[in-house]
Each structure stands twice: as structure tokens, then as C-alpha cells.
Amino acid sequence: MQPSHLSDTRFADLDLHPTLLAGLDRLGFTHCTPIQAAALPRALAGHDLAGQAQTGTGKSAAFLLATMQRLLTVPRKPEDDAKQPRAFMLAPTRELAVQIHKDAMAIGADTGLRMTVCYGGAGYETQRASIEAGVDILIGTPGRLIDYYKQHTYTLKQIEVLVLDEADRMFDLGFIADIRYLIRKMPPPAQRKNYLFSATLSHRVLELAYEHMNDPQKIEIEPEQVTADRVRQAMVHVANDEKMPLLVGLLRQHQSERSLVFINTKREAEDVERGLRANGFEASVLSGDVSQGTRLRLLEDFKAGKLPVLVATDVAARGLHIPGVDLVINYDLPQDPEDYVHRIGRTARAGASGDAISLCCETWVYSLPDIEKYIGMRIPSLEGGHDLIVEDYIAPPREPRRHRGGGPGGRRGGARRGGGGGGRPRGRR
Structure with a gap:
């Protein structure tokens, strides 16, 4: 019997190129995950795909295998x-682009295919030189790719496969106009293979799919099938001024090797980092304002176990495969219920289990009903949760606030809730 996160479909039973099977075998992958078992046969049969699946379910390998199969079996x-x-x-994000490229290099190590990743914030000339040297698979974020395209670094006239990953996040981050610009420079949909994946196949995502794809087949893997049954969820109602002492108590109790603490604003994340360091925890902040080189270094240290606590805004909630995260703490409840699912999906990956504990404070508790409605369950209260509030918490010295312009950072009370019509607060997380 296969582990619960795998299907009965074997990669060896699919008509994959020998070099791809060799790469999968080297990585120890023998059986497909549910999204791979549903997507790969359709893709190998020549169909476009519009797939719904959460991160951590193997969808990157699904579209990478389908793409490489096409390039290896159909010559230029x-x-x-x-x-x-x-x-x-x-x-949509630099971290996800880097992860896709890393997976591609591992799976396609024996294929001879040339792969390059492009993203803002680092390596401008190096990335451009890599494209100019010749590339088969170009991976990246929209802004940097458009920049190189307008400089005539590459052309899109020979694109045979288009992949859009985390399409719903593309909308959230305002990239759809950029994506449509790039797609219009490619051959028409019928002359290429098109694979779109998204955490939700909402009306706007499906509209994008049917506008720019060739009669895509819809595949849906429900969130509860792939995360909730392996994540032990719990919550604690807590006053704002007790959140840090409770966080310290939770981390002391769990003694986790890799803990992810999610915060809604960058400024609050910096306060939490200082509080944890003052109480003996090695912690660092991962947010949109951290330079790309630092972000990659933090992620590598976290994956390697050198950094036990990563304090993150939602820039880290999607598209990152970090093995061994055994504790996720929502220091702030997210405003968007979908972000709750993505956050807790950082643990219990690849068949493992993990804990997700949410602190329901006075500021963010209003999000709880929408979250529970979205996930279809009541989040149980953590037994003895208030007993974990430490009495020896050391408050760090307060640092002077730097005025960044555009009003006070981290505004909470006036922020609208996420939901229909794009009501989510804009601004860097």
C-alpha cells in the first residue's frame, strides 16, 4: 500500500522519456501524487490543463515533466x-521561480535541456548573459522577463509550452496585465501547450485560462484532500499584550527544529524578531523588503536547520518547498481565508504531519469566522494554551520608528478584508 499522499500510478507506467525516468529514479520518486496522476496522462495525451492544487502536492513536477517530455520528443x-x-x-514570486528552477534542474539533470531563471533584485547582467547564451526553458517573474524582452534579449516567437503557476496569486499581485502582454507575443494557443495551475479555479482564473488556452481540461484536487488531514490545527484566544509571551511559551514547549511564524505586516515581523532574540531564540525576518540575496540565504539556512525560527509575511506562504517544517504559528490570523490554508500548508508536506497553531488576538480575530467557513471546520482550542504564557518574558528595547512615507506602516484597523472584488489591502507585506 502506498503512503496516503501518493497514488497507485507509477511514473514508470507513463510514457515518459528515459532521461526523465532516470532523473525521477535518482530523486527516489516512484509513484505520482494525486495531482500528478490526474494531470500527467492528460498532458502526455496532448491536452491543455487548468489545474487546482495547493502547494506541496507535486504540481511543479507535473508541469515540468509534461514540458520536458514535449521538448525531448518534438525536435526544434x-x-x-x-x-x-x-x-x-x-x-508570481522570486522564491517560487527559484524553486521551480531548482526542481527543473533536478528532474532534468540527464536531459541536456538548458534552463534559466530570471527575477528582480539580483544578478541582472548574469541572468541576461545566461539567456543570450541559449535557453530551452525560461523561468521567471513577469517584471524581469518583460524587461529583458523589451531589450530584445530573447523572443517569444518559438514558445511551444506556456506554464502559469499560482495564477490566483498573479491576480493578487497585479501581474495579469503583464502576463497578457507576454502571451500576446507568443504563437496562438492552438500552436502551443498551455498549463495553468492555481490554488483556486475562481471565475477570473478560468477566464484567463479559456482566453489564452486551447480547450483546457479542468483538474481539481480539493485542499482538504492534501493538507488538512495531516495538519494538527489549534487556536488560542489571547490579548494583544500576551501574544509575545505566548509565542515564546509555544516555541519552548514544541522545541521544533523548523518553526514558521507568520505575521501580517513587515513592521510587526521586525518587532517579533527582536522579541524572540531577546528571549534566546535565533530568528530572522523574511519579507518583501529583504534583498533577494538575503532571502535566499535565509531560506537555505532555514532548510539546513541553521535557523530554527523564520518570521515571515505572506511572501513565504506560497510556492516554497521547505522540508521538515514541523510547526507553523499564525501570530496574526490572515485576512484572507485562502492564505490560512497556504500558511498551514508549509507543514505536513510530502506525507509528513505537523502542527499549526493560531493566535486569535483582539486585532485579527474578525478573520476567524471566514477562515472556519472556508476550511469547513471549527479550529479546536489548544488545551492548556493559556498556561503556556510565560512569566519571564523579556521585552526587547524599543527601536525608533522610521517614517517611510505614505502614512503609518502596518495600519490595521482601516484595512478592508480580502474577498470579492480585490478588496485585499495593497501594499508590501
Whole structure:
């Protein structure tokens, strides 16, 4: 019997190129996850896909295998420029683009395919030189890819495969106009394979799919099938001034090797980092304002176990595969119920189990009913939760606030809730 997070479908039973099977075998992958078992046969049969699946379910491997299979079995046209990309993969965040590239390099190690990743904040000339040297699969975020495209660093005329990952997040971050700009420079949908994946197949995501894809087949893997049954969820109602002492108590009790603490604002994340360090915890902040080099270093340290506590805004909630996260703490409840699912999905990955504990404070408790409605269950109260509020909490010295312009940072009370019509607060997390 296979582990519960795997299906009965074996990669060896699919008509995959020998070099891909060799890569999967080296990585120890023998059986498909549910999204792979549903998507790969359809993709290998030549269908476009619009797939719904949460992160951590193996969807990256699904579209990477389908893309590489196409490039390995259908040769370039003799008249085509051998340096131009044949596959184009768009991701909403730098971290997700880097992760896709890392997975691609591992799976495609024996294929000879040239793969490059592009994102803002680092390596401008290096990334451009990599494209100019010749690339088969070009992966990246929309802004940097448009920049290089407008400089004529590459062309999109030879694109045979288009991948849009985390399409719903593309909407949230305002990238849809950029994506449509890039797609219009490619061959028409019928002349390429198109794979779109999203945590939710909402009306706006499906509209994007049917506008720019060739009669895509819809695949839906429900969230509760892939995360909730392996995540031990709990919550504690707590006053604002007790949150830090409770957080310290939770971390002391669990003694987790890798703990992710999610905060709604960058400024609050910095306060939490200082509080944890003052109480003996090695912790660092991962947010949108951290430089790309620092972000990658923090993630590598966290994955390697050198950094036990990562304090993160929602920039870390999607698309990051971090093995061994055994504790997720929602220091702030997210405003969007979907973000709750993505946050707790950082633990219990690849068949493991984990704990997700939410602190329901006076400021963010209003999000709780929408979250519980979305996940279809009441989050149980943590037994003895208030007993974990430590009495020896050491408050760090307060640092002077730096005025950043545009009003006070971290505003809470006036922020609208996320939901229909794009009501989520805009601004950097």
C-alpha cells in the first residue's frame, strides 16, 4: 500500500522519456501524487490543463515533466533559432521561480535541456548573459522577463509550452496585465501547450485560462484532500499584550527544529524578531523588503536547520518547498481565508504531519469566522494554551520608528478584508 499522499500510478507506467525516468529514479520518486496522476496522462495525451492544487502536492513536477517530455520528443524546427526559448514558465514570486528552477534542474539533470531563471533584485547582467547564451526553458517573474524582452534579449516567437503557476496569486499581485502582454507575443494557443495551475479555479482564473488556452481540461484536487488531514490545527484566544509571551511559551514547549511564524505586516515581523532574540531564540525576518540575496540565504539556512525560527509575511506562504517544517504559528490570523490554508500548508508536506497553531488576538480575530467557513471546520482550542504564557518574558528595547512615507506602516484597523472584488489591502507585506 502506498503512503496516503501518493497514488497507485507509477511514473514508470507513463510514457515518459528515459532521461526523465532516470532523473525521477535518482530523486527516489516512484509513484505520482494525486495531482500528478490526474494531470500527467492528460498532458502526455496532448491536452491543455487548468489545474487546482495547493502547494506541496507535486504540481511543479507535473508541469515540468509534461514540458520536458514535449521538448525531448518534438525536435526544434530546422529554421528556428537554437538559442531562443521553447518553454516559458511564469511565477508570481522570486522564491517560487527559484524553486521551480531548482526542481527543473533536478528532474532534468540527464536531459541536456538548458534552463534559466530570471527575477528582480539580483544578478541582472548574469541572468541576461545566461539567456543570450541559449535557453530551452525560461523561468521567471513577469517584471524581469518583460524587461529583458523589451531589450530584445530573447523572443517569444518559438514558445511551444506556456506554464502559469499560482495564477490566483498573479491576480493578487497585479501581474495579469503583464502576463497578457507576454502571451500576446507568443504563437496562438492552438500552436502551443498551455498549463495553468492555481490554488483556486475562481471565475477570473478560468477566464484567463479559456482566453489564452486551447480547450483546457479542468483538474481539481480539493485542499482538504492534501493538507488538512495531516495538519494538527489549534487556536488560542489571547490579548494583544500576551501574544509575545505566548509565542515564546509555544516555541519552548514544541522545541521544533523548523518553526514558521507568520505575521501580517513587515513592521510587526521586525518587532517579533527582536522579541524572540531577546528571549534566546535565533530568528530572522523574511519579507518583501529583504534583498533577494538575503532571502535566499535565509531560506537555505532555514532548510539546513541553521535557523530554527523564520518570521515571515505572506511572501513565504506560497510556492516554497521547505522540508521538515514541523510547526507553523499564525501570530496574526490572515485576512484572507485562502492564505490560512497556504500558511498551514508549509507543514505536513510530502506525507509528513505537523502542527499549526493560531493566535486569535483582539486585532485579527474578525478573520476567524471566514477562515472556519472556508476550511469547513471549527479550529479546536489548544488545551492548556493559556498556561503556556510565560512569566519571564523579556521585552526587547524599543527601536525608533522610521517614517517611510505614505502614512503609518502596518495600519490595521482601516484595512478592508480580502474577498470579492480585490478588496485585499495593497501594499508590501
